Amino acid sequence: AEEIQEIERAGADLLHLDIMDGCFVPNLSYGIPVVQAIRRTTSLFLDTHLMLADPGKYLAPFRDAGADSLTVHIEVCADPRDLADEIHRLGAECGVAINPGTAAESLFPSLGDLDLALVMSVEPGFGGQSFRHDMLPKIETIRGWLDGQGSKVHLQVDGGIDSDTAPLVYQAGARNLVAGTSVFRNPSGVAAAISSLRPETSG
Ligand code: ZN
Numbered sequence: 001a002e003e004i005q006e007i008e009r010a011g012a013d014l015l016h017l018d019i020m021d022g023c024f025v026p027n028l029s030y031g032i033p034v035v036q037a038i039r040r041t042t043s044l045f046l047d048t049h050l051m052l053a054d055p056g057k058y059l060a061p062f063r064d065a066g067a068d069s070l071t072v073h074i075e076v077c078a079d080p081r082d083l084a085d086e087i088h089r090l091g092a093e094c095g096v097a098i099n100p101g102t103a104a105e106s107l108f109p110s111l112g113d114l115d116l117a118l119v120m121s122v123e124p125g126f127g128g129q130s131f132r133h134d135m136l137p138k139i140e141t142i143r144g145w146l147d148g149q150g151s152k153v154h155l156q157v158d159g160g161i162d163s164d165t166a167p168l169v170y171q172a173g174a175r176n177l178v179a180g181t182s183v184f185r186n187p188s189g190v191a192a193a194i195s196s197l198r199p200e201t202s203g
Contacts (some may be wrong), residue, residue: 001041003184010191014045016158016178018124019062024053032058032065036196039066045047047071047116047178049097049158051124056083060130063090071118072097084113095156099124100132104141116154116176117142121169122159128181131160136172143173163196170199 004015017038020029039046050068052058055072062070071088077083080096085096095116098107100123107117119139124128139157140197146153155203162182169177177197
């Protein structure tokens with residue numbers, strides 16, 4: 001609760017929750033009771049990344065726990081439009097994530113029905129990994145598709161984001177950046193860490 005209040009004061013735009021099931025990814029993180037507890041501590045938008053082999057079973061429970069958005073992985077649902085419909089019926093925003101090995105084009109059939117596309121810039125499941133620069137062309141491809149459609153879908157990048165890699169993904173067209181290690185383990189403190197991720201506002 002103290003760390004969440006600290007990032008809220010420091011101007012974080014949202015709180016990204018990494019939910020891991022020990023199946024789709026090798027790690028376990030936390031589940032519904034922790035999301036409920038987080039919801040009680042903050043009014044920040046809870047952006048909930050479901051790294052789950054069977055996300056459809058858990059959409060309503062996570063929404064009931066207070067999630068504002070639910071992001072599922074395309075690797076476990078080749079056509080995510082049914083899940084997107086269900087997420088929207090629950091009154092949440094819907095995201096779809098792709099792993100480093102999954103092509104940008106896999107998103108295109110459903111992208112118009114989503115609120116957010118998430119490009120993983122590390123293999124999901126562990127914090128503290130290095131950013132994969134070979135994901136930058138994928139971000140550019142999706143940005144190009146979205147701009148070509150006049151789409152307002154958010155383009156998010158998750159994994160290895162710090163003050164060195166944030167400008168690269170911004171340049172490639174991402175506007176929603178997820179950072180964990182570089183914020184919470186920053187020796188300069190979380191406020192300095194968060195502002196170091198924002199683009200220069202010189203125009
Ligand atoms: Zn995540």
